[in-house]
Amino acid sequence: MLYDVLVVSNVEGERRFTIERDTPLSGGDEFEHESASYRVLSIQPGHGPFDGVIEAEWLGSLGSAQLAP
Numbered sequence: 001m002l003y004d005v006l007v008v009s010n011v012e013g014e015r016r017f018t019i020e021r022d023t024p025l026s027g028g029d030e031f032e033h034e035s036a037s038y039r040v041l042s043i044q045p046g047h048g049p050f051d052g053v054i055e056a057e058w059l060g061s062l063g064s065a066q067l068a069p
Contacts, residue, residue: 001025001051007038009057018050025054035062 001024007015019033029040037059044053 002046002049003043003052003054004046004050005033005038005054005056007056007058008041015058024051030059031056032062036060037062 001021003019003021003025005017005019007017017033019031021031025031025040025043027040027042031038031040038056039059041055041057044055046052
């Protein structure tokens with residue numbers, strides 16, 4: 001599944017990226033992308049090549065097995 005992701009609560013401002021997953025995501029699911037962890041807030045129907053558009057919350061950077069808010 002291909003998702004367009006909009007991160008709405010990143011401390012550095014809004015961020016947008018694309019992720020590809022083998023399994024679908026649902027509201028409340030957590031996922032990792034480029035050494036950071038995110039939580040799915042909502043998923044809207046996709047457009048163009050995307051299966052869905054995800055509104056996500058940034059949880060923190062991934063360090064040595066810990067999240068740093």
